[in-house]
Amino acid sequence: MTAAASIIEGRGLAKSYGAITALSSLDLTVGRGERVALVGPSGSGKTTLLYILAGLIPLDHGQLVLRSKPVADLRPGKELSEIVGLVQQQLDLVPQLPVIQNVLAGRLGQWGLLRSLASMFSAHERGEVVEALSRLGIADKIDERTSQLSGGEQQRVAIARLMLQAPRIILADEPVSSLDPARAEEILRLLTEVAADSDRTIIASLHAPELIRKYFSRVIGLREGKFQFDIPVQELTTQRLDALYDLDRRHQS
Amino acid sequence: MIWTGVTKARGAARFLETRRLLTLVLAGALVWSLTGVDWGGGIVHTGGGNAFKEFLTALFPPELSPGFLKLAIAASWQTLVHAVAGITLALAIGLALGVVASGSLGHLGRSRLAIAVAARFLLAIMRSIHELVWAVLFVTAFGLSSLAVVLAIAIPYAGILGRIYSELLNDVPDGPLDGLRSSGASPAKVLVYGRIPLALTDMIGYSFYRFECAIRAAAIMSFVGIRGLGYEIQLSLNDLLFSEVWTLLLFLVGLVLLVDYWSTRVRRSLGS
Structure with missing residues (x-):
């Protein structure tokens, strides 16, 4: 992905809540039209990352550039809302x-x-x-x-x-976690269709591997505020997911 | 390990013992204090029983002559008008001050907190003075007019409503507000599209409850000489015409029940 085509440029993104580190110095580059799935156990920092990208919570450290403008320079309201939009579970x-x-x-x-x-x-x-x-x-x-x-x-x-x-970047925080499998797939299909309409970027957190494989192009594994992997969806293996969610370790003990 | 366990258990047992002993001492003190009361007389007004019986029997039937009913209706109307005007003014002032006091209008910039605190302080002053005291002040200023009653109700009630509104507007869930913010909504728009709709059912419910209180308050304004249901009740009481008092009380209850019914209808249509 060349720098010119990238729409999100994050360097050293960090956020903590008191003594708890939600995100520790993440670097993230996302290109136009990319479909990124964010995976990781609860509390790994997925929501914090999405809220930071949406400009809803401020960064402690680091620099975030959206569409080649530092997020701090974007006027909240009109300018920011043209670039990023967020879908939460149903609470929004x-x-x-x-x-x-x-x-x-x-x-x-x-x-x-x-x-x-x-x-x-x-x-x-x-x-x-x-x-x-x-x-x-x-x-x-x-x-x-x-x-x-x-x-x-x-x-x-x-x-x-x-x-x-109609934002350029669509962020979705567990958009399908409360839906049954059939409806979850339908919602993801619609969401990615809307994104594909005009080459919008989408970043969504979700857990279902089969939906990730079907609708996304890139997978980022997040755990304890750090990226564990950042790979094309073809390289997503069950072992990788199990390691991320700690499933293998639980088996051994 | 075992020993600390035993000491802990002993400590707990001792605490329970102390508590039981204390309860016993306090109960003893209560019984002993009863001996200090002069049971011989004066505790109950001896003629009171008869007066009370007379008052109760006057309910069967209350005064229902056409002339008196006409007077009761006119008095009820006057009280209702005072209450409606007072609560309406209170709603407007309370909503404006409540929104400012909630601090949910972000656009005021750095002075936002100071303005919110000032509004909260103003609301506190308004509601810390009873409506009857306000009535005395306004009757002194404007004479025995409806304006005095309306203001006397509106000011303390605006203080109460504003305080409750500001709390309700702040106590809404964050999720929907974040959703609006991510759509680029400013604090003022978040207020209109988020906070107010989210809090509206509770705000309306509480306002209706305050409307009932306003009717009571409007009735009691007779104490400072203003006409209405309370004034007529006072006149009939002075003349010991208990059947008339009952009629007027029934009208007062009727007004409150009417508001209660209306409130239920409105809240049902909001479908909370």
């Missing part, structure tokens, strides 16, 4: 709002305050919401309360929000 939706407002929240970075307020009462850009939702197969849910939707449907609403935000 406001359950009390109708689906349409949760989807339109993807535009909050671009809209001014007055426009955002006005849209709360009479929704702007309904057409685009309908378009995004029908691509995800839930156009009929547009005016329902988000809390009434199933887990899989809520995840689609989160993807629709991302489609309206």
